[in-house]
Amino acid sequence: MARSLDFKALILSLGLLAVLVFAWYQATLPQATPAASANPEYTALMGGNSVAKSGMPTPAEFARTFRRQLAHPFYDHGPNDKGIGIELGYSLARVLAGFTLAALFAIPLGFVLGMSPLMQRAFNPYIQLLKPISPLAWMPLALYTIKDASASAIFVIFICSLWPMLSNTARGVATVKRDWLNVAKTLEMSVWRTALRVILPAAAPTILIGMRISMGIAWLVIVAAEMLVGGTGIGYFVWNEWNNLSLTNVLFAVLMIGLVGLLLDLIFGGLSRLVAYED
Amino acid sequence: MSSDFLTVEGLSRTFPARRGEAPPAVFDDIYFSIGKGEVVCIIGHSGCGKSTILNILAGLDQPSAGVVIMDGREVVGPSLDRGVVFQGHALLPWLSVRKNIEFAVRSRWPNWSGAILDSHCQRFVDLVGLNGSEHKNPSALSGGMKQRVGIARAFSIQPKMLLLDEPFGALDALTRGTIQDELLKICAVTGQTVFMITHDVDEAILLSDRIILMTNGPRARIAEIVINTLPRNRARSDMHKNPQYYRIRNHLVDFLVSRSRDLALAPARDSDPRHPPQVRPGEANDEPPADSLPAKKQPALQLA
Numbered sequence: 254m255a256r257s258l259d260f261k262a263l264i265l266s267l268g269l270l271a272v273l274v275f276a277w278y279q280a281t282l283p284q285a286t287p288a289a290s291a292n293p294e295y296t297a298l299m300g301g302n303s304v305a306k307s308g309m310p311t312p313a314e315f316a317r318t319f320r321r322q323l324a325h326p327f328y329d330h331g332p333n334d335k336g337i338g339i340e341l342g343y344s345l346a347r348v349l350a351g352f353t354l355a356a357l358f359a360i361p362l363g364f365v366l367g368m369s370p371l372m373q374r375a376f377n378p379y380i381q382l383l384k385p386i387s388p389l390a391w392m393p394l395a396l397y398t399i400k401d402a403s404a405s406a407i408f409v410i411f412i413c414s415l416w417p418m419l420s421n422t423a424r425g426v427a428t429v430k431r432d433w434l435n436v437a438k439t440l441e442m443s444v445w446r447t448a449l450r451v452i453l454p455a456a457a458p459t460i461l462i463g464m465r466i467s468m469g470i471a472w473l474v475i476v477a478a479e480m481l482v483g484g485t486g487i488g489y490f491v492w493n494e495w496n497n498l499s500l501t502n503v504l505f506a507v508l509m510i511g512l513v514g515l516l517l518d519l520i521f522g523g524l525s526r527l528v529a530y531e532d
Numbered sequence: 533m534s535s536d537f538l539t540v541e542g543l544s545r546t547f548p549a550r551r552g553e554a555p556p557a558v559f560d561d562i563y564f565s566i567g568k569g570e571v572v573c574i575i576g577h578s579g580c581g582k583s584t585i586l587n588i589l590a591g592l593d594q595p596s597a598g599v600v601i602m603d604g605r606e607v608v609g610p611s612l613d614r615g616v617v618f619q620g621h622a623l624l625p626w627l628s629v630r631k632n633i634e635f636a637v638r639s640r641w642p643n644w645s646g647a648i649l650d651s652h653c654q655r656f657v658d659l660v661g662l663n664g665s666e667h668k669n670p671s672a673l674s675g676g677m678k679q680r681v682g683i684a685r686a687f688s689i690q691p692k693m694l695l696l697d698e699p700f701g702a703l704d705a706l707t708r709g710t711i712q713d714e715l716l717k718i719c720a721v722t723g724q725t726v727f728m729i730t731h732d733v734d735e736a737i738l739l740s741d742r743i744i745l746m747t748n749g750p751r752a753r754i755a756e757i758v759i760n761t762l763p764r765n766r767a768r769s770d771m772h773k774n775p776q777y778y779r780i781r782n783h784l785v786d787f788l789v790s791r792s793r794d795l796a797l798a799p800a801r802d803s804d805p806r807h808p809p810q811v812r813p814g815e816a817n818d819e820p821p822a823d824s825l826p827a828k829k830q831p832a833l834q835l836a
């Protein structure tokens with residue numbers, strides 16, 4: 254039953270892909286415009302071809318770019334010409350750095366907030382105020398204080414990864430079953446051991462939801478941040494190719510951003526399954 | 533009776549007001565004691581504060597007034613000397629049966645490892661008849677099996693005293709009987725001191741040496757303490773053959789049905805909370821066996 258449902262879904266997905274590619278193909282067909290033949294001067298001006306070419310690549314052109322880019326993902330021909338692998342690598346490194354810093358900060362702090370209603374109340378106004386700020390709004394301040402483009406991008410990732418991990422950790426820790434804490438108490442476990450052996454595993458699924466959301470947001474934000482700071486990274490690559498008017502490369506980069514995002518989400522999905530428990 | 537292993541003196545608990553006026557005390561002026569090796573049950577309607585008393589004995593809750601003294605020392609917090617079997621079994625769901633028990637054993641004997649740890653844990657897995665299931669996670673167990681793990685966990689740290697909060701309430705009759713027998717066996721072998729909450733009259737008679745009866749809350753009190761005069765080697769299978777059984781049972785049922793409420797409204801005049809009356813309904817109006825031919829028939833109980 255489920256098997257056949259999966260199979261049907263797969264067929265439908267492939268059908269959808271075929272329709273999309275066909276629509277794309279139709280929309281980017283080189284067309285002999287009557288206007289062009291009516292005005293030879295204009296045609297000559299536009300390059301002399303008798304067919305007007307859309308800026309959008311055709312599926313075939315895209316496939317060629319796709320193959321070419323993936324054949325050499327790690328080439329490096331100077332600052333404005335690097336393989337997609339290198340650019341993605343830069344972006345991933347920034348995301349991982351910012352995300353890891355945020356996790357190292359947010360998870361212990363979340364533990365404190367979750368375990369202490371006093372701290373929770375004291376911190377709450379600041380968290381509520383800071384949370385809705387677009388992480389990119391911090392960029393000028395970061396650039397001014399840190400004075401380094403790449404580090405500023407990492408800082409922006411840090412800020413945007415912070416909130417989901419912080420609030421989820423605090424909530425996960427605060428909602429650990431009272432019974433489980435009582436078990437730890439009757440066994441005279443130290444606060445430290447209770448935190449590691451009872452609260453951490455109990456709250457882990459909630460914490461991982463926060464990490465997964467943070468990672469998703471970080472991957473969204475890195476593209477915009479790199480467009481702003483420039484230099485390297487997939488966001489810069491997109492911006493650079495837009496300036497080169499190479500929509501083929503832009504399209505290719507967009508697809509890669511999606512694929513990497515999907516992969517990151519799958520990784521966190523797998524981690525979630527590792528710490529899941531059934532109560 | 534060596535009633536001084538655990539002493540409860542003047543215990544009272546008032547929860548803070550939610551909003552508006554403060555609620556009355558849940559219970560007030562509770563005095564009782566438990567001797568070493570004694571099994572004491574507490575019976576009363578729900579809401580009279582049984583779990584609260586047990587939590588205070590465990591050190592998980594603090595009384596508003598009064599003290600609990602165990603083994604000569606005041607109870608001020610939880611301790612490995614008092615093992616608790618929680619009402620909702622409270623197993624850690626991410627640990628297997630075996631690991632749940634090991635978790636407790638490691639807390640009790642942090643230096644143990646390897647063979648000692650293994651054999652000790654296995655002994656308690658076997659004790660509650662869970663060998664074969666030790667590597668399952670709690671979610672894969674039935675309610676009865678989970679409760680047995682909770683019991684094994686509490687027993688495994690070999691506490692001086694066991695506190696059980698309606699430990700068999702959620703079990704089917706068959707499983708309940710099996711575990712009750714196990715508990716009886718353990719108590720007989722180890723001389724374990726037990727304080728237990730139950731709402732099952734038969735369970736109280738089977739397991740306990742004395743049964744504390746609480747009036748209805750709020751401001752619940754101890755109405756009386758029933759001494760179980762059935763011989764200690766009683767068994768589920770033949771307990772009902774003793775005529776005392778019906779007298780005690782009727783006394784308890786009668787208390788739960790009507791007296792617990794009446795006594796809450798109008799306490800007995802001569803009641804002294806420090807010395808709640810100790811009654812022996814099993815030995816009350818012992819008719820000469822000659823004129824009570826139908827021994828099976830429940831004797832009508834009339835306490836003067």
Ligand SMILES: Nc1ncnc2c1ncn2[C@@H]1O[C@H](COP(=O)(O)OP(=O)(O)O)[C@@H](O)[C@H]1O
Nearest residue numbers: 547548558577578579580581582583584585749
């Ligand atoms: N943490 C708490 N806060 C406020 N009231 C409580 C709390 N715990 C128990 N109570 C109240 O105390 C009374 C006794 O509860 P409990 O000890 O659980 O009774 P029992 O176990 O006899 O059914 C109940 O009326 C309950 O509402």
Ligand SMILES: [Mg+2]
Nearest residue numbers: 582583584697
């Ligand atoms: Mg209760």
